[in-house]
Amino acid sequence: DTGVSQNPRHKITKRGQNVTFRCDPISEHNRLYWYRQTLGQGPEFLTYFQNEAQLEKSRLLSDRFSAERPKGSFSTLEIQRTEQGDSAMYLCASSLAGLAVLNEQFFGPGTRLTVL
Amino acid sequence: AQSVAQPEDQVNVAEGNPLTVKCTYSVSGNPYLFWYVQYPNRGLQFLLKYITGDNLVKGSYGFEAEFNKSQTSFHLKKPSALVSDSALYFCAVRDTNDYKLSFGAGTTVTVRA
Numbered sequence: 001d002t003g004v005s006q007n008p009r010h011k012i013t014k015r016g017q018n019v020t021f022r023c024d025p026i027s028e029h030n031r032l033y034w035y036r037q038t039l040g041q042g043p044e045f046l047t048y049f050q051n052e053a054q055l056e057k058s059r060l061l062s063d064r065f066s067a068e069r070p071k072g073s074f075s076t077l078e079i080q081r082t083e084q085g086d087s088a089m090y091l092c093a094s095s096l097a098g099l100a101v102l103n104e105q106f107f108g109p110g111t112r113l114t115v116l
Numbered sequence: 117a118q119s120v121a122q123p124e125d126q127v128n129v130a131e132g133n134p135l136t137v138k139c140t141y142s143v144s145g146n147p148y149l150f151w152y153v154q155y156p157n158r159g160l161q162f163l164l165k166y167i168t169g170d171n172l173v174k175g176s177y178g179f180e181a182e183f184n185k186s187q188t189s190f191h192l193k194k195p196s197a198l199v200s201d202s203a204l205y206f207c208a209v210r211d212t213n214d215y216k217l218s219f220g221a222g223t224t225v226t227v228r229a
Binding site: 033035041044056091108110 | 120150152157158159160161162165206208215216217218219220221222
C-alpha cells in the first residue's frame, strides 16, 4: 500500500499521560499536514510541514502539542498531559509541493484517541 | 479567512435517483474547492476538485460538482445514486496562496435500496 499510513490506529490513555502518534506520508510528497476531527465535525487544521520545516501552526495547537518531521519523511505528533477534550480522530495528510496549491491532499486512516 | 457551510446534516435518496449534496463557501481570494468522502473507520478519500476553468468538474465514482461563483456554491451531484454511495461527505475550501483546508461539518448520505 503506497498511501498515507498512521500508527497506532487507536489509542486509549488516561488523563495526564503523554501520547505520540506517527504518520508516514506518500513517499514523494514533501508537504505533510495534521488535522483533528471530533464527532460530528469536519477536520480542523493543526499544522503543516514542508520537508522538515514546520511552516504553520493553528491556534488549536496548544503548548501541550508538538509535531516534528525530523528528516522530512515521517512525522510525529505528541500530546503531553492529555485531557479528556483531546479525545478525537487525528488525521495526517500529504501532498506535493511545487504546484502544491493545485494539489489535493491525501489522507491517512487516522488515529483515534480516547482519553479516560 | 475561509469557511465552508454544508446546510444539510443528512440527505436521503432512493437508489437510482439523483443525489445532490450542497456546499457554500467563503474566501477572501480565489477559491480552490474540494469534495472528500469518508467511509466508517477509513480516512478521507478525494473525489474531485475545482481550481479554475470549466465550472462543471467531474470526479471519481460518477460524481460531479458545479462551481457557481455568484452564489459561492460548489454542490456535489450524482445522476443516479447507488447504495454504496452511502457515506459522510465533506466539502473543503482553500484560499489562494494558502495550503490548509477548511472543511464543512459534513453531510451524511443514505441511499436506500
